[in-house]
Amino acid sequence: MFSELPFLMNEQLIKNALVINAGLSMPADVRIRGARIERIAPDIPAKANEQVIDAKGAWLLPGMIDDQVHFREPGLTHKGSIASESRAAVAGGITSYMEMPNVSPASTNMAALAHKYAIARQGSLANYAFYLGATEDNLEDIKALDPSKICGVKVFMGASTGDLLVEHPQALEAIFRESPVLIVTHCEDGRRINHNLQMYRQNGLTPGILDHAKIRDTEACYASSSYAVSLAKQYRAQLHVLHITSEKELSLFSTGNIRNKHITAEACVHHLWFSQDDYPRLGNLIKCNPAIKAASDREALLNAVQSGLIDIIATDHAPHTWSEKQQAYLQAPAGLPLVEHALLSLCEQVHHNRLSIELVAEKTAHNPAIRYGIADRGFIHEGYFADLVLVSAKHSTEVSHKTCHYHCGWTPFNGTRFSSRILTTWVNGQVVFDAGKLTQSQTPAMPLVFNR
Known part of the structure; x- marks a missing residue:
């Protein structure tokens, strides 16, 4: 079994998200503590020194x-x-x-x-x-x-x-x-x-x-x-x-x-x-x-x-x-x-x-x-790992060979304009992608564990 690394014990609060989970779409705030989701509620007051991310109504999906x-x-x-x-x-x-x-x-x-x-x-x-x-x-x-x-x-x-x-x-x-x-x-x-x-x-x-x-x-x-x-x-x-x-x-x-x-x-x-x-x-x-x-x-x-x-x-x-x-x-x-x-x-x-x-x-x-049977992933639930993606349905994405992150340097979607945009991605509570840029040099990733 993996351990949750000490450097992951930060706190973040995602405010004003439209949480997409278990067949429902609901306005909610989501608090992340360390690698996991600590709380989901309609209005969570921010703590002192807590990082606050204003989702501005964007979709918050499980990764x-x-x-x-x-x-x-x-x-x-x-x-x-x-x-x-x-x-x-x-x-x-x-x-x-x-x-x-x-x-x-x-x-x-x-x-x-x-x-x-x-x-x-x-x-x-x-x-x-x-x-x-x-x-x-x-x-x-x-x-x-x-x-x-x-x-x-x-x-x-x-x-x-x-x-x-x-x-x-x-x-x-x-x-x-x-x-x-x-x-x-x-x-x-x-x-x-x-x-x-x-x-x-x-x-x-x-x-x-x-x-x-x-x-x-x-x-x-x-x-x-x-x-x-x-x-x-x-x-x-x-x-x-x-x-x-x-x-x-x-x-x-x-x-x-x-x-x-x-x-x-x-x-x-x-x-x-x-x-x-x-x-x-x-x-x-x-x-x-x-x-x-x-x-x-x-x-x-x-x-x-x-x-x-x-x-x-x-x-x-x-x-x-x-x-x-x-x-x-x-x-x-x-x-x-x-x-x-x-x-x-x-x-x-x-x-x-x-x-x-x-x-x-x-x-x-x-x-x-x-x-x-993946343990504690795949849903936005309290206690689950904070594997999340914030997607704006109001901002578009222009795809090109030049901007893709693949080692091969090309994409079949070259020239396509999608009507949505990936804003932020969290893996185990760590922001790994934000505002069009990769943000982590040290990996927060873990091996998947299966409840079987």
Whole structure:
């Protein structure tokens, strides 16, 4: 268990905020003492020498908990690092993240995970946890996981590189039967994708980015996600299916309280924002797996967020260098940087009456905390950690490559004007981002702890 560091024992009072929490929006003041929220009330008198922040009616949300990021360390730090990408994350109101295992070497054993935790302790500005990557032969590592410390097991079902691909039925069945923690899946059927590519080659065609959603199509996603759901039902496994992209896949999931589900679904911000109509303009910059699909799929995903078929919204932040993205379609890597502007893109959906701000807090903070069993985070409650973000709905944000905090130096939202602005981000009671600037050199971040 971590300790709350002595330098965190300061007092701050946030006045005149519109607190967004547990389905409600209410004017309130919030006192922070040390790393935690001490009091929430309509009018809290300020103490002598207490730092007072006047929110002026801005939204005060629980910091976003991003359950799917690729921060590229170790081994791929020319693309990004835990330090660089966590700084971009807090600039975007993300206060906690869970990072994926496809680094170099892949995080497939406890020694690799321990190395990543050591890196994060030194340089992460946001709270952190790491997934163990499943392989076809590391079942004993999976069975030995401590459920209070490790967020989950990541299974690449049918589409991956290196040794992280798991497609043998016996290996998959064993993982779903034995895992002591939540199983999260990337679901695309490799056979279907290879078949689609072969059809192009047989016809003497070289596919381009406009063909991406045809190659990695709905059927490739549905074949794999339906298999994962069937395994979870067979073994009563705890399953969370990442980055759903198609309307057809939504039929696999149910509405209802997330606390009562053992199979849940996620959408990512780029699949809620872009469609395949954006490929001619953005090209490989929005090449990602699974692919961004039709506008009708995007519409279905937004509706599913509202209905409760989609339980969690995340980013799948996956930076690559500009030069890597300028390669021909088949050589260009899949993934895009998203953490800095994810919450702003969701607030834009609020401005356009597609989502409510209360629903944004539910899908980005409350539900990730509930689904993963994260201790004392994800809500604005007295006694909880003060992971908070203050967002103005009255000030806009102009996004550009030059101003983003990503190590890769570019953003797919370049040229976009969002109608909201991230004003201030707190991690464990410490202001880490304020007035457009990062404010901390010493990290206040902690490893996430799971009540399981």
